[in-house]
Amino acid sequence: EDQVTQSPEALRLQEGESSSLNCSYTVSGLRGLFWYRQDPGKGPEFLFTLYSAGEEKEKERLKATLTKKESFLHITAPKPEDSATYLCAVQARTGANNLFFGTGTRLTVIP
Amino acid sequence: DAGVTQSPTHLIKTRGQHVTLRCSPISGHKSVSWYQQVLGQGPQFIFQYYEKEERGRGNFPDRFSARQFPNYSSELNVNALLLGDSALYLCASSSVGGGANVLTFGAGSRLTVL
Numbered sequence: 188e189d190q191v192t193q194s195p196e197a198l199r200l201q202e203g204e205s206s207s208l209n210c211s212y213t214v215s216g217l218r219g220l221f222w223y224r225q226d227p228g229k230g231p232e233f234l235f236t237l238y239s240a241g242e243e244k245e246k247e248r249l250k251a252t253l254t255k256k257e258s259f260l261h262i263t264a265p266k267p268e269d270s271a272t273y274l275c276a277v278q279a280r281t282g283a284n285n286l287f288f289g290t291g292t293r294l295t296v297i298p
Numbered sequence: 299d300a301g302v303t304q305s306p307t308h309l310i311k312t313r314g315q316h317v318t319l320r321c322s323p324i325s326g327h328k329s330v331s332w333y334q335q336v337l338g339q340g341p342q343f344i345f346q347y348y349e350k351e352e353r354g355r356g357n358f359p360d361r362f363s364a365r366q367f368p369n370y371s372s373e374l375n376v377n378a379l380l381l382g383d384s385a386l387y388l389c390a391s392s393s394v395g396g397g398a399n400v401l402t403f404g405a406g407s408r409l410t411v412l
Contacts, residue, residue, distance in 0.1 A: 191340075221400075230302075230388050230403030231341065274340055285331065285354050286401060288340030 189214045191289035193275050199295045200265055208260040208292045210275030220258050221286060222251050223274040231274055234260075265296045300325070302404035304389050310410045311379050319374045319407045323391030329353070330372040331401060332364055333388040341388055347372055348394075376409075384411045 190213040200206055212220065219238050223231035235244045237253040244251050248269065250261040260273055272293045276286040303322045311317055323330050329348040333341035343356035347366035361377045370391075376383055386408050390401035 223403075228405075228408075230390075230405045233400050233402065236400060276340070284346060284399075285343035285356065286333075286341075288342070290338070290340050 189279055189287040191275055191277055193289035193292050197293045202296055202298050203264045205263045208273055210258040212277045214277045214279045216280035218278045218280045220253055221276045222260055225272045225274055267296045267298050270294055270296045302389055302391050302402055304404040304407050308408045312412050313379055315379050317376050319387050321372045321389030323370050327391035327393050328370055329392045330366055331390045332374045335386040379411045381411050
């Protein structure tokens with residue numbers, strides 16, 4: 188059964204204090220691993236897709252990496268506007284063409 | 299360009315009632331998916347439609363149904379509402395129905411069941 192575990196559940200950082208969010212996954216053949224950002228009361232906003240172990244992608248202060256068992260979202264020198272819930276999701280090669288989400292990490296960046 | 303639009307944004311129903319939620323995908327996108335997000339949890343897959351055909355169904359009871367229209371818009375229907383159906387219902391569209399396609403989500407419809 189597909190499983191996605193995100194840690195920590197919540198993270199408070201001072202502005203400029205870099206950190207990493209973890210996404211551990213179990214899936215019957217990975218088609219893609221997705222990172223989304225969700226602000227309160229809004230729908231998830233796409234950040235990255237990773238397809239194979241060793242792949243990395245960057246966007247501004249965010250960098251996503253992928254291994255065979257987990258993905259990390261590294262946040263470098265965060266700003267208050269980076270405060271949001273970050274969701275990780277996997278898509279399996281078999282079965283329905285859906286995303287299986289974790290419960291997210293709620294990030295708060297304090298000025 | 300308009301993104302994924304959903305209506306209504308908020309609604310309140312009582313137990314046993316029926317609700318219809320609507321979704322218009324991004325222009326040119328032929329696939330629509332529905333997800334349920336309970337407070338504090340990640341979105342959970344309900345349905346996917348592509349070219350008006352059901353392509354996938356999550357682990358939800360038969361009280362949940364959906365359809366896609368010729369213009370690719372979609373409706374999610376929930377019958378005999380339960381308190382546990384209170385959630386944010388998200389619609390997402392993508393250009394294709396398969397592959398590691400990126401889903402673009404709407405802002406959601408917040409359903410409260412009393």
